Amino acid sequence: MSRGLLSAAKRHLKRSVIQGTLEAIALSHADRFLTSAAGRGAIFTLHHVRPERGFEFEPNRHLSVTPEFLDQAIGVALGCGLQPVGLEELPALLSDSSDQRKFVCFTLDDGYRDNAEYAAPVFRKHRVPYTIFITPGFVERTRTMWWETIEALVRKTNFVLFDFGSGPEQVQCTSLAEKWTAFERLAEFVQVGDEDEAVARIDLAAQRCRVDPMQIVEDEIMTADELRRLLLDPLAQLGAHTLTHPNLARVSSERLYREISGSAARIADYCDRIPKALSYPYGGRNAVGVRETNAASERGFTVGVTTQPGILNSVKLKTFAQLPRISLNGNYQRKRYVRALASGLPFKFI
Numbered sequence: 056m057s058r059g060l061l062s063a064a065k066r067h068l069k070r071s072v073i074q075g076t077l078e079a080i081a082l083s084h085a086d087r088f089l090t091s092a093a094g095r096g097a098i099f100t101l102h103h104v105r106p107e108r109g110f111e112f113e114p115n116r117h118l119s120v121t122p123e124f125l126d127q128a129i130g131v132a133l134g135c136g137l138q139p140v141g142l143e144e145l146p147a148l149l150s151d152s153s154d155q156r157k158f159v160c161f162t163l164d165d166g167y168r169d170n171a172e173y174a175a176p177v178f179r180k181h182r183v184p185y186t187i188f189i190t191p192g193f194v195e196r197t198r199t200m201w202w203e204t205i206e207a208l209v210r211k212t213n214f215v216l217f218d219f220g221s222g223p224e225q226v227q228c229t230s231l232a233e234k235w236t237a238f239e240r241l242a243e244f245v246q247v248g249d250e251d252e253a254v255a256r257i258d259l260a261a262q263r264c265r266v267d268p269m270q271i272v273e274d275e276i277m278t279a280d281e282l283r284r285l286l287l288d289p290l291a292q293l294g295a296h297t298l299t300h301p302n303l304a305r306v307s308s309e310r311l312y313r314e315i316s317g318s319a320a321r322i323a324d325y326c327d328r329i330p331k332a333l334s335y336p337y338g339g340r341n342a343v344g345v346r347e348t349n350a351a352s353e354r355g356f357t358v359g360v361t362t363q364p365g366i367l368n369s370v371k372l373k374t375f376a377q378l379p380r381i382s383l384n385g386n387y388q389r390k391r392y393v394r395a396l397a398s399g400l401p402f403k404f405i
């Protein structure tokens with residue numbers, strides 16, 4: 056099997072397993088009542104909130120949900136009896152053993168402009184607070200978003216000239232399978248090599264194909280002025296997402312502190328308050344460890360969120376610096392899946 060077909064088969068299998076599990080829980084109605092498996096509630100993660108774009112090749116589709124799905128998801132969470140609260144309120148609420156309510160927090164990573172255009176009105180409709188995690192390097196147009204750059208580049212072109220470390224190579228991306236393989240190879244290059252160097256090389260490859268990586272940031276990320284306007288809404292709050300969005304587990308200690316403290320200081324400039332919540336970029340087990348959570352706590356953050364799936368469980372919570380979140384995934388936009396996810400049951404199986 057070719058590399059492209061193999062990765063397509065793996066992707067398909069993984070999606071089928073997740074979808075099958077969610078369907079099984081939804082069909083069994085095991086999630087009808089939020090039982091002890093639902094713990095003390097959940098934190099949901101979103102990225103883009105915007106209408107479907109209809110691209111055939113959209114490798115970042117999982118990072119994008121429609122405003123209609125967000126509306127349904129909030130409705131389901133509230134219908135399950137979850138109490139919506141701001142993320143920064145969670146530590147105090149979960150530490151109170153006399154309080155057995157279940158909570159829900161909504162968070163959005165990266166600061167996409169569509170959050171203000173499409174998500175804010177939905178949150179306002181339901182009077183639900185939300186936290187947007189901001190990377191000042193994006194806001195101030197000094198850092199590009201490699202995952203968006205690669206998607207735009209590979210969608211547009213039939214081949215990319217790229218040096219993975221053993222000299223320039225022509226990476227084919229004519230067919231859909233080739234585009235997926237090219238995306239995955241380039242994304243992996245960022246994750247295993249020096250991230251700054253990899254981002255610079257991807258930017259250069261994109262520019263050669265007349266894809267402007269900084270224009271993508273300009274088109275998609277809110278400016279400081281836009282953030283200030285959004286914050287006129289008392290439901291909106293900003294959190295920190297580092298200065299340049301690196302995998303923190305792979306940077307020096309000095310840079311780790313600079314990334315988290317520096318982002319808090321810059322964001323304080325946008326919103327006149329120092330954020331107390333941090334979202335670790337990428338947020339997986341390979342991006343957040345003890346060193347990173349200790350650094351966040353030492354630098355005054357009272358809440359740290361990962362992308363590791365799970366519900367809030369005050370019994371198991373050792374620290375608020377490494378809270379799990381449930382991704383509202385663009386590939387699984389079904390109302391019945393939200394209830395299944397909030398029940399906590401999928402995390403016993405997936």
Ligand SMILES: [Zn+2]
Nearest residue numbers: 164165336337
């Ligand atoms: Zn991010």
